[in-house]
Amino acid sequence: MTCPFSFSQETTLILKHNFMDFETIKIWFMSLGEEYGVNPIIFGAIYIAAIPFFTLSIAWLVKSFRNKKSILLPMISSGFFFISAYLYLIIAGKNVPIWVYSFIVLLVVFGGFTTIKKVKGQFSNQRVK
Numbered sequence: 001m002t003c004p005f006s007f008s009q010e011t012t013l014i015l016k017h018n019f020m021d022f023e024t025i026k027i028w029f030m031s032l033g034e035e036y037g038v039n040p041i042i043f044g045a046i047y048i049a050a051i052p053f054f055t056l057s058i059a060w061l062v063k064s065f066r067n068k069k070s071i072l073l074p075m076i077s078s079g080f081f082f083i084s085a086y087l088y089l090i091i092a093g094k095n096v097p098i099w100v101y102s103f104i105v106l107l108v109v110f111g112g113f114t115t116i117k118k119v120k121g122q123f124s125n126q127r128v129k
Contacts, residue, residue, distance in 0.1 A: 037094035047085035054081035058115070062122045082115065083108055 033040045061074035080087075086104045089096070 036096050038089050038092050038096075042092075043085055043088055046088050050081040050084045054078060057081055058119065061119060065123055078115070079112075082111060 029040055032038075033043075057074055057078035061071055061078055064071045064074050086108065089104070090101070093100075
């Protein structure tokens with residue numbers, strides 16, 4: 001692997017010995033998927049693809065609230081897109097360590113808390129106007 005920066009050969013060798021190269025990281029990352037039955041590419045694709053749908057669902061939620069319509073369906077939609085990648089991991093994963101599930105719960109709780117806080121801010125802004 002060549003270093004993309006213009007370091008001396010000696011510095012490049014030091015960097016290569018002190019840090020994993022991209023290929024090593026890639027092999028390790030992909031082996032996690034094989035070990036636990038989860039394809040990291042699919043997980044990442046779901047995670048990235050859900051972002052615009054989650055954003056649109058939040059916008060739908062705020063719009064429904066402003067128009068005094070039911071917010072149940074936008075809330076369900078937002079929640080689904082928020083957890084979709086983790087849902088894949090839970091469904092497809094095999095022999096996943098318990099700490100991974102604990103970490104997912106922490107991520108969902110923290111993410112849910114911050115999302116609710118942002119949405120409440122949007123609702124408060126609407127009431128002031």
